[in-house]
Amino acid sequence: xxxxxxxxxxxxxxxxxxxxxxxxxxxxxxxxxxxxxxxxxxxxxxxxxxxxxxxxxxxxxxxxxxxxxxxxxxxxxxxxxxxxxxxxxxxxxxxxxxxxxxxxxxxxxxxxxxxxxxxxxxxxxxxxxxxxxxxxxxxxxxxxxxxxxxxxxxxxxxxxxxxxxxxxxxxxxxxxxxxxxxxxxxxxxxxxxxxxxxxxxxxxxxxxxxxxxxxxxxxxxxxxxxxxxxxxxxxxxxxxxxxxxxxxxxxxxxxxxxxxxxxxxxxxxxxxxxxxxxxxxxxxxxxxxxxxxxxxxxxxxxxxxxxxxxxxxxxxxxxxxxxxxxxxxxxxxxxxxxxxxxxxxxxxxxxxxxxxxxxxxxxxxxxxxxxxxxxxxxxxxxxxxxxxxxxxxxxxx
Amino acid sequence: xxxxxxxxxxxxxxxxxxxxxxxxxxxxxxxxxxxxxxxxxxxxxxxxxxxxxxxxxxxxxxxxxxxxxxxxxxxxxxxxxxxxxxxxxxxxxxxxxxxxxxxxxxxxxxxxxxxxxxxxxxxxxxxxxxxxxxxxxxxxxxxxx
Numbered sequence: 001x002x003x004x005x006x007x008x009x010x011x012x013x014x015x016x017x018x019x020x021x022x023x024x025x026x027x028x029x030x031x032x033x034x035x036x037x038x039x040x041x042x043x044x045x046x047x048x049x050x051x052x053x054x055x056x057x058x059x060x061x062x063x064x065x066x067x068x069x070x071x072x073x074x075x076x077x078x079x080x081x082x083x084x085x086x087x088x089x090x091x092x093x094x095x096x097x098x099x100x101x102x103x104x105x106x107x108x109x110x111x112x113x114x115x116x117x118x119x120x121x122x123x124x125x126x127x128x129x130x131x132x133x134x135x136x137x138x139x140x141x142x143x144x145x146x147x148x149x150x151x152x153x154x155x156x157x158x159x160x161x162x163x164x165x166x167x168x169x170x171x172x173x174x175x176x177x178x179x180x181x182x183x184x185x186x187x188x189x190x191x192x193x194x195x196x197x198x199x200x201x202x203x204x205x206x207x208x209x210x211x212x213x214x215x216x217x218x219x220x221x222x223x224x225x226x227x228x229x230x231x232x233x234x235x236x237x238x239x240x241x242x243x244x245x246x247x248x249x250x251x252x253x254x255x256x257x258x259x260x261x262x263x264x265x266x267x268x269x270x271x272x273x274x275x276x277x278x279x280x281x282x283x284x285x286x287x288x289x290x291x292x293x294x295x296x297x298x299x300x301x302x303x304x305x306x307x308x309x310x311x312x313x314x315x316x317x318x319x320x321x322x323x324x325x326x327x328x329x330x331x332x333x334x335x336x337x338x339x340x341x342x343x344x345x346x347x348x349x350x351x352x353x354x355x356x357x358x359x360x361x362x363x364x365x366x367x368x369x370x371x372x373x374x375x376x377x378x379x380x381x382x383x384x385x386x387x388x389x390x391x392x393x394x395x396x397x
Numbered sequence: 398x399x400x401x402x403x404x405x406x407x408x409x410x411x412x413x414x415x416x417x418x419x420x421x422x423x424x425x426x427x428x429x430x431x432x433x434x435x436x437x438x439x440x441x442x443x444x445x446x447x448x449x450x451x452x453x454x455x456x457x458x459x460x461x462x463x464x465x466x467x468x469x470x471x472x473x474x475x476x477x478x479x480x481x482x483x484x485x486x487x488x489x490x491x492x493x494x495x496x497x498x499x500x501x502x503x504x505x506x507x508x509x510x511x512x513x514x515x516x517x518x519x520x521x522x523x524x525x526x527x528x529x530x531x532x533x534x535x536x537x538x539x540x541x542x
Binding site: 070164165190194198202248260 | 434440459467468494
């Protein structure tokens, strides 16, 4: 690894030369559970995309580790970056820049990625680029859909970022090569993915059980139980002007409604038995879980899914109309949900809106999206300074 | 020891309990267990307390289940809202820095699902227990050691 310790952040910008550039950016992501690294060329061509849980760290370090603690990130970061560079078929010296998530996330977890990225960029003499995790999720879709979405200037894209930790609506628009964002809606309590996971837990499906709920939903009657979502009261600002909030989300109520339903229909004991039986299952639990679910439970799951997907679609479409969006992108872990994809696509089609979802590998937390989001910043020379720090509550727009 | 009981009939009622509850939780530093089932209203109660202590808009106070920790800085109190639901091991707890948080002089640390860990129970200066009764009212029981 060539080391040039005398370069400062300032002349790093000066040495950057577009003609000489390889376009290769190493992305590093460690904001929450996953330690991830990826190499992406020119913001769109994914050469490698490695997430710690996918490689054999558990074989190396004994036992599958939940990547919650910064200690796990510390253990993972070196092998993950090495694997990403090797799988891309490049050497570190080929990199044009190192990009890293600066927030939002857990301070200790973020710091592992940031410290490593800083040291690596310093050692290589390449620029360091800071990326907002939520912006990354938006670029996870943009990087794949740039060709299919005809992005006209002046017509914003509406992005729904929906996962276990986020439910946010952003207007995104490219101006002079850089992307600008405006947050127009967000959850005021639980994230959509969290409502899925917690409801799954109430039904004895384990945690996190969101994807399992999605699978089971197709086996029940979605019209069996009526759930109501929304009903957030518009609020006035101190100066009397409306602060908006009409595109916000609330998922706390449906979680409570599922709890009440299970109590009212004496489903708790069955859920506990189901939980114990599922705990014994190694590997794929889908078919076993299906066999363990009675009609009443399947109907509840199907109804829950219909209500949540419908609510996400409704709020997104209302916002798209209000802000004149020409296309919609859906990203984050819940973007993998079948009902959400189907209903969002159908509704977009009737409204003549373009729509794009990420591929499965880019839906959940990954580093390719960080490298992709860094590309426009790289081209614009928007680099992070040497004192880049973790910003746990970082906002976008 | 301080023991108080409250009952609220709506989300608004639980939010409005914030200032009263905040006052009872002074002085800092304190680590308080927040107990109650899913849907008991724990996040709603924290919204009210956070607004009273730090002036934050209650809508900005969201569930920390996925993110583990949310912080709200006020003029006199630094509020930490933790959810240990997803944690399984003591090592993970240590990595989260719960000791560092709770030892700051202006810290009020509210911990959901803290009773999963013996070390957190021992550290706690008190607890708030919440439950929804058959009338969909919220019963709130505050106990400070």
